[in-house]
Amino acid sequence: MNHWIVAPVVLPAILAAIMTLSMRHHPGLQRVFSVAGCVALLAIALGLTVQAAGGGIGVYELGNWPAPFGIVLVLDRLSAVMLLVTAVLALVVLLYAIGTDWDQRGRNFHALWQFQLMGICGAFLTGDAFNLFVFFEVLLIASYGLMIHAGGGRRLKAGVQYVIYNLLGSTLFLFALGTLYAVTGTLNMADLAVRAAEIPVGDGALLRVGAMLLFLVFAIKAALLPLHFWLPNTYAEAPAPVAALFAIMTKIGAYAILRFYTLIFGPDLDVTADLIDEVLLWGALLTLAAGMIGILGARRLGRLAAFASIGSMGTLLIAVAVFTPQSSAAALYYAIHSTLGAALLFLVVDLVRERRGALAGALVPGPRMAQHGMLTALWFGAAIAVAGLPPLSGFVGKLLILDATRDMADVWLIWGAVLATSLVAVLGFAQAGSVVFWKVDARAPVAQAPPQRALPLVAAFGLLAGIVALAVFAGPVMRYLEATAAQLHAPAGYIAAVLGQG
Amino acid sequence: MELLMASAIGVLTAAGLYLVLRLRSFPVIIGLALLTYAVNLFLFASGRLAVDMPPVLRKGVETYTDPLPQALVLTAIVISFGMTAVVVMLALGAYLSAGDDDVSLPPEDDGREGGA
Numbered sequence: 257m258n259h260w261i262v263a264p265v266v267l268p269a270i271l272a273a274i275m276t277l278s279m280r281h282h283p284g285l286q287r288v289f290s291v292a293g294c295v296a297l298l299a300i301a302l303g304l305t306v307q308a309a310g311g312g313i314g315v316y317e318l319g320n321w322p323a324p325f326g327i328v329l330v331l332d333r334l335s336a337v338m339l340l341v342t343a344v345l346a347l348v349v350l351l352y353a354i355g356t357d358w359d360q361r362g363r364n365f366h367a368l369w370q371f372q373l374m375g376i377c378g379a380f381l382t383g384d385a386f387n388l389f390v391f392f393e394v395l396l397i398a399s400y401g402l403m404i405h406a407g408g409g410r411r412l413k414a415g416v417q418y419v420i421y422n423l424l425g426s427t428l429f430l431f432a433l434g435t436l437y438a439v440t441g442t443l444n445m446a447d448l449a450v451r452a453a454e455i456p457v458g459d460g461a462l463l464r465v466g467a468m469l470l471f472l473v474f475a476i477k478a479a480l481l482p483l484h485f486w487l488p489n490t491y492a493e494a495p496a497p498v499a500a501l502f503a504i505m506t507k508i509g510a511y512a513i514l515r516f517y518t519l520i521f522g523p524d525l526d527v528t529a530d531l532i533d534e535v536l537l538w539g540a541l542l543t544l545a546a547g548m549i550g551i552l553g554a555r556r557l558g559r560l561a562a563f564a565s566i567g568s569m570g571t572l573l574i575a576v577a578v579f580t581p582q583s584s585a586a587a588l589y590y591a592i593h594s595t596l597g598a599a600l601l602f603l604v605v606d607l608v609r610e611r612r613g614a615l616a617g618a619l620v621p622g623p624r625m626a627q628h629g630m631l632t633a634l635w636f637g638a639a640i641a642v643a644g645l646p647p648l649s650g651f652v653g654k655l656l657i658l659d660a661t662r663d664m665a666d667v668w669l670i671w672g673a674v675l676a677t678s679l680v681a682v683l684g685f686a687q688a689g690s691v692v693f694w695k696v697d698a699r700a701p702v703a704q705a706p707p708q709r710a711l712p713l714v715a716a717f718g719l720l721a722g723i724v725a726l727a728v729f730a731g732p733v734m735r736y737l738e739a740t741a742a743q744l745h746a747p748a749g750y751i752a753a754v755l756g757q758g
Numbered sequence: 759m760e761l762l763m764a765s766a767i768g769v770l771t772a773a774g775l776y777l778v779l780r781l782r783s784f785p786v787i788i789g790l791a792l793l794t795y796a797v798n799l800f801l802f803a804s805g806r807l808a809v810d811m812p813p814v815l816r817k818g819v820e821t822y823t824d825p826l827p828q829a830l831v832l833t834a835i836v837i838s839f840g841m842t843a844v845v846v847m848l849a850l851g852a853y854l855s856a857g858d859d860d861v862s863l864p865p866e867d868d869g870r871e872g873g874a
Contacts, residue, residue, distance in 0.1 A: 386830060386833070390833065390837075393837050393841075397840070397844065400844055400848070404848065407851075407855070409855040409856045412848065412851050412852040412855055412856070413852045413856055413861075413862075413863050413864075414863060415848055415852070416783060416845070416849050416861065417861060419841075419844065419845050419848055420778070420786055420790065420845065423790050423841055423845065424778065424790070424793070426837075426838075426841070427790075427794060427796075427797050430800070430801060430834055431797055431800060433801070433830070434797070434800045434801045434827075437801075437804045437805070437827065437830075438803075438804040438805075438806075441824075443826075443830075489863055
């Protein structure tokens with residue numbers, strides 16, 4: 257048994273505990289350990305990705321109990337690539353948080369950060385539906401703490417809304433799991449797939465209810481319209497590094513939808529065939545439209561970035577809804593891009609807000625900022641990436657998605673929606689950018705320049721470099737993702753690996 | 759017993775949902791608590807209702823009830839207990855810093871002062 261599979265869960269958990277217990281009053285030590293932990297996590301994720309690239313499926317039986325009885329962690333290509341994205345994002349954004357001193361504006365930032373990573377990594381690795389619920393709770397509890405980091409009245413209120421919304425989501429998750437367990441008598445994902453396939457079509461009503469409830473839970477996580485209401489306030493009010501890390505949280509919803517509706521309720525399963533495809537596609541189109549129009553209509557940079565991430569989730573979920581190997585590969589590529597892009601956008605917005613003093617994120621002409629040209633370049637890069645213009649990876653991702661939907665009945669609707677909303681997004685970004693960066697109000701009082709540090713800019717440019725690299729190396733990345741999608745759409749290998757009937 | 763159980767879950771869920779839709783944080787939290795009670799009962803019932811059957815192996819006992827839902831409920835109770843504590847503390851903090859316990863965010867000013 258390969259013990260490295262459990263490392264992405266155990267490492268942050270131990271680190272967070274040590275930080276809380278013995279480094280409470282040593283912010284410097286906390287920073288060192290937190291960064292070291294993220295570097296180690298990145299190394300582990302790289303190793304696991306290389307291991308999974310061979311096509312084998314690694315299974316880790318916790319407590320050495322065999323599969324349907326014990327809880328398993330499963331490493332396939334999809335889990336590995338999501339882990340890698342998480343690790344890269346966490347390290348870069350953590351450097352940003354340290355560089356801007358965001359981590360010192362409240363207590364226990366680093367411990368919560370590590371617990372958050374533990375939850376995210378666990379959610380990507382687990383092969384058990386109830387365990388997925390537990391990891392969702394771990395990452396949510398940590399995110400509640402991070403969300404209200406540094407305090408403030410509006411942030412606390414937004415935090416209360418966020419917690420209430422997610423508690424409702426968790427309740428729904430438990431109802432879904434209870435229903436599934438009552439029907440199938442198991443919660444192991446591979447075993448669920450086997451049992452669900454044995455249920456005759458006529459007796460599948462309860463299973464369909466369970467599948468639909470589960471879909472709703474993941475749709476809340478993925479911010480699918482009309483279940484997206486938690487997102488704009490949360491992302492706009494959360495501290496910027498936290499909002500940037502949350503860019504991966506919506507992807508967890510998309511990941512869970514991909515996983516469950518290829519493995520368990522796959523396209524070949526008659527009982528639940530065509531149950532969510534239409535709903536997901538229409539929801540995704542609406543999400544896309546609402547997000548991009550939100551960019552145009554936003555009056556503050558924070559909300560603009562939040563709506564941009566809703567819009568990119570819409571694009572991503574369109575590709576997910578097609579459920580073919582080609583579209584899933586395109587969806588994964590776009591997921592990586594939109595994680596980096598959304599995070600970059602939040603960091604740029606924060607850099608601008610910090611430099612504009614009392615104006616903060618309001619879309620009105622302000623004074624000339626410190627490092628004005630550099631920030632303008634970053635905004636330009638982020639806007640090109642998120643709106644999906646060439647030459648960055650957003651363009652490649654959208655092209656792949658358009659190509660994957662070419663044979664669908666609704667192709668003109670999908671193409672029209674994606675292209676038209678891209679134009680709206682470009683307009684929105686151009687409008688916001690010209691107000692903030694171009695129309696410099698010479699009479700406005702010059703905001704006091706904050707201490708100039710290199711690290712935040714390095715982190716932001718690092719994310720931009722990641723987006724460029726994703727576009728330059730689109731070929732090799734797509735080869736890996738196509739293999740991932742092929743593995744995802746042939747669930748027999750996963751089931752055999754987990755249940756040991758190889 | 760099935761009728762009693764089912765109606766209890768239904769009533770708890772309905773009452774919980776009604777309270778969650780209120781605008782003040784206190785009823786919302788009570789509503790969330792009711793919803794978690796409902797879901798705990800629901801999970802418990804998902805392993806079939808049985809009377810006088812132990813969930814663990816014991817000498818001289820022939821029939822058992824499914825132990826897994828009991829373990830699931832235990833986990834769910836612990837998590838929901840912790841979460842209720844978190845949301846109470848958070849709501850209290852929001853109440854103290856904003857001066858009211860309204861769940862909705864106050865409308866933003868005209869965009870010329872701080873904030874997001």
